[in-house]
Every structure is written in structure tokens, then in C-alpha cells.
Amino acid sequence: MSELRWDPLKLHWVIIATERGRRPRDFPVEAEAGVQTSCPFCYGNEDKTPREIFAIRPSGAPNTANWQVRVVPNKYPALRVEGELKSRGYGPYDVMDGIGAHEIIIETPDHDRGLADLAPAEITNVLKAYRARFLDLRQDRRLRYMVLFKNHGTRAGATLSHAHSQLIAVPLTPPVAATELRICREFYDAKDRCIFCDLIDFEISCGDRIVREFANYVIMTPYASCFPFELRLYPKRHSHDFALLGDGDLAELAVAMKEMLFRLKTVLKDPPYNFILHTAPPTQDRLGKPNYWTSIEYDYHWHIELVPRLTQIAGFEWGTGFFINPTSPEDAATFLRDAEV
Template sequence: MSQFRQNPVTKQWVLIAPSRSKRPEDFRTYSVGFGLPDHDPACIFCPGNEHKNPDLCEDVCRVPNDKNWQLRVIMNKYSALENATIYRNRQFYHSQAGYGEHEVIISRKHNEPPALQSAVLVQQSLKMFQDRIKEIYKDPKINYVQVFHNHGRDAGASLIHPHYQILATPMVPPHIHDEMRGCYHHYQLTGHCIYCDIIKEETKLRDRIVYEDEYFIVMSAYASRSPFETWIIPKRHHARFEATSDIELLHLSHVLKKVLGSLYLKLSDPPLNFYIHTMPKSNDKHLIQEQKSYHWHLTVFPRLTIWAGFEYATGIPVNPMSPEMTAEFLRGEKS
């Protein structure tokens, strides 16, 4: 039976229409990286190929800082943002310069996406995210830093070599504003963090929980916009990912690897995005108050459906599979 569901944080509606789908395994796709070598002589991201593109030779940093690096951070040659003077147009149409930072974090092996990487390397990547967020926030013009990963061309990856991206903007993006507004409204009404309340509700119901440990809970989102949309939420309340403790990062590396590995195996390496939502940087008094209500989290979003006329016309995503069914499938209770 079809059902409209509302995201409890952003208030976005989605339409869950399971009658339009078959089984979870029907979403298996082609393998994004099947048959790739460890090293591709033609790939500009592979070790030793830096000379193929001089614009990519200069590092921001490496881990470790030598030729045997496992992670390498560079500025994006095809940056969506520029380090330019900010201007604003306050006439009828508003605009401002595309000021910001755009970095790429490259992992070493050409054929090893995060789903196949060691937990140690995933943890190093998470630590690098923290370090780069803290460093970029030293720019007083930057108010938000977005970390994300595109895997597969259908998820927006222009290069197949595994890498993450960081975009920093002078304004807080609208979707983050929507989340913060929803969190703050719930906090004003109840005195509770809405993500903490979601954890309590999902723990009680159990049918959408995929996995949990001492520090994190993994769930198929109640109002999933697409099949297998998965939320990873820390059990300890904190507004900022960059303030996550080392022990939490250790557990997060195993949890993220488990989620990505499960999708890789059960859906044949699907195209996907994952991204971290964290509290914006601001000295604004209102935002400082909102730190009590906001709760950082990570979303894994397989790209398994295509928006059509209804979705674009209404802004209501149509999801052909219930999150209860996808959670059951990911738990291994249904194959």
C-alpha cells in the first residue's frame, strides 16, 4: 500500500509506493569498478602520475607525507568555487561571487573504493575530514564545509579513481538551514534533540534498524527518498562532526565500512553518494543556541531511481521500496 511519509526533521514529504517495485535484489546494478587494476598508467590520480597534469602536482597534504602516501589532498583543478572577493547584488535578483574552497582527497589504489578499503584507511579518511574542516574554517569568510563522496558516474563521479570532495561556502546551504530549523523547532517544543528522539523511537520499533554498536546506530530512513537511503547517527549528542572523539571515529570507520560493504555485495556495487551534515561555523548568537538542538549525521544514498515529472513538479520523491523492507534485506534476513 502506498503511503506519504514526512521527514521529521526537514518536513519534506515522500511517497513510499512499494507496489511499484519487486524485491530488494531487483535493484542490483552493474559493478562500478569491476575488473580495474590497482594502478592505471593513464589515471591522473594514481601514484606516480602527478606529472601528467601539472595543475594537480601541488599537495595540500599527504598521509603519510612521503611517496608511499595512502591519502593525498589537492585543490580541485575544476573547482566549482573560487578564492575571490565576495560581492553581493541586492537588487531584485540576488547573487554573490562563487567564493569558497574545493579540495579533493584521493586514496591510493585505483580499484579500491571505500567499501573495499581497510577500516584503518577509512578511519584515516574520517580523521582527514576533521582536519580539513578545522583548517578551512580558519577562513573568516567560510560558513559551511561540506564533505561528500561520489561513487559511479550515475552518482556524479567524473573519475573512477576513489576520492572524496570538500566544498566550503560563504553561506549556509538551504538544506542545512532546513535541518537546523527543524531541529531547533523540535527542541523549543520538547527540550530534546530530534535526532536523539529518532534514535529512541527507532530503537523501540526496531524494524528500520540495520545495525548498531555502542556509539552509532544505522537505519533505513523512515521517509527514505530513494531505496536504501541509510542514516548513520552517533548516539552521543554533538552538533559537530569535527568534534567527534578518536574512539568514535574508530567505531564509525567500522560502521561505515560495514554499510558500504553490504551495499557493495548485496546490490553489486551500486552508484552512490555519502555525505556528512555538521553544524555551520558562525558567531551568530542564534546559531550558537542551535548547537544544543543540532546533531551531526552521515547519509548514504544509493542512486537507484530517477526523478520524473511528478518528482520535479512537486518536490516529492517517489520511493518504490519501503525502508522496512530494505532494512530487513541489509540485515540479511531477506535475500
């Protein structure tokens, strides 16, 4: 079983996931570059993955072909659902069993089409799968936070090239999320407003970093971008929880996502990227009682953060938590906005 280990000096948990099978002798071999004889995410290979958890399939039995979107457990999970949540001290450290969930959302049956190539209606189905999995995993009270993310391209950490995203549910609120949630709470407590709504209003009225604006969504480069061409997709109206969106909201969001991904792909020649969906955490504690996040519907604002992987995270960034970005967010926004795609 995986272990979560606590670093008492850096104040973070690390998942030691030896089931993922990188034994010392597997290094220094290069990570597999997506060249495969048989892809486990293609039609007809449904038995090459663990049994599916969710699928959108007009007809036919589970774990057969003809699905449009398919969700399966990761075959090499960082965390497993089975077991009891136990934490204990170890010398000056702490350790916890690696309980959680690690799922793969296969975005299309077509091996050669990326998320950016799908039609908005197909992307809507992907978003419906995300929503279904968030709602289901929240019923497991051991899990404190769900992170939905996509690694596109080998340099962004993808090991299989067939289009997929991942959902990891963890038994603790991770540090990046904890900071963001705390700042939102403190801002709301002080000012009775959502800090994201303030930022979005400022950015729309300023305009320098806006890439595209839709009726209900906006795509922009963040003012303090850590990386060149970093992007954010926000709902313009206050909305704390992606998982509560209706089908119509998801269809509109799919149009904005298509625009963001297709523009990025065209202008920057299909760069590797990561995106992460930030949404509200569960509002019940392990015993089912309302927890610290119960007033989150007022103070939090769900959104998508996208980071193209055009530059390397080097020693300075890793050693300080400070980032050096060689491209200004205003230049990046102008370049993306003005390109003909």
C-alpha cells in the same frame, strides 16, 4: 570567476560554474565514463593535481608518492578561495561572486579499491582527513557552511573512478542545511531535547528500520526514505559536530562505515551512491562574533546520509519536491540486515 545566482521564485542559489568547462558544444557528448590512460590520483602522478593541502604520509616530501590519504584542490573548482565576497542586485535577481573552496579527498592510492574495500584503519585515515579539512576551513570567516560528500559511480555523478570524496565550502547556508538546522533549533527551544535523539530512540525501540547497531553508532533506513535503500548512519549519543570527534571515535565510526558500505556493495552489486556528511556549521559570523548557531551543541546531531542511485529523479520529483519511492524502508532494512555478506 563563478557566480552565485539567486532565484527569487524558488528561493535558492545556483552556482554558475563556467570554469568547469562544459561549453554548449561539449553537449550532447556523454560524460566520460572513467576510462583514462593516466589517473591523476595514482602514485607518481602527484604533479597532475594542484599542490596538496593535506596528506597522511608516513614519510617523504609533500606532493610525492607514499601517501595514504591526500587532499588537493579540485582542478575544476565550482568555487574559488581567492577574492572578496561581494553580492549585488541584477534586475529582479541577486548575484554574488563564487567564493568558496572545493577540495578532493583521495581516499587511497590504490586505483582499484573503493572506500568499501578499505580496512577500518584505512577508513579511519580518510575520516581524519575530513576532520582536518573541516577544522581548517572553518577559520575562513567568509565561509558559512562546509559539505563533505562522495559520488560513487558514473550514475551518481563521479567523473573519475579512483576512490575520492569532496568537500565544498560555501559562503551561505544552503537550503537543505538551513531547514534542518532551523527545525532542530525550534524543537530544542520548545522541548529542551534534540529531535535527532528522539528519532534515534524511537527507531531503536521500534527496530523495523534498523540495519546494524554498534555500541555507539546505528545504521537505519529513514521512515520517509525518498529513494530505495536510502540509509542513515547516526551516533547514538548526542554529538553535534563530526569535527570534534577524537581518534578513538573515528576508529569506531570507520568500523560502522565499513559495514554500511561493504553491505551495500555486496547486497546490491556495487550500486552508484552519494553520501553526505551533515555536521554543525561554523558558530562565528563574518566579523568573528557568535552567530545564530552558537547553541548548536545542544540542538544538532551530526550524521551521514547515503542515497543509492537505483532509480531516476524524474519530472514529478523535480517539479514538486515530492518523492515516489517504490521500495518500503522496512523491506529495504530487512533485506540489507538479513543478507549474508
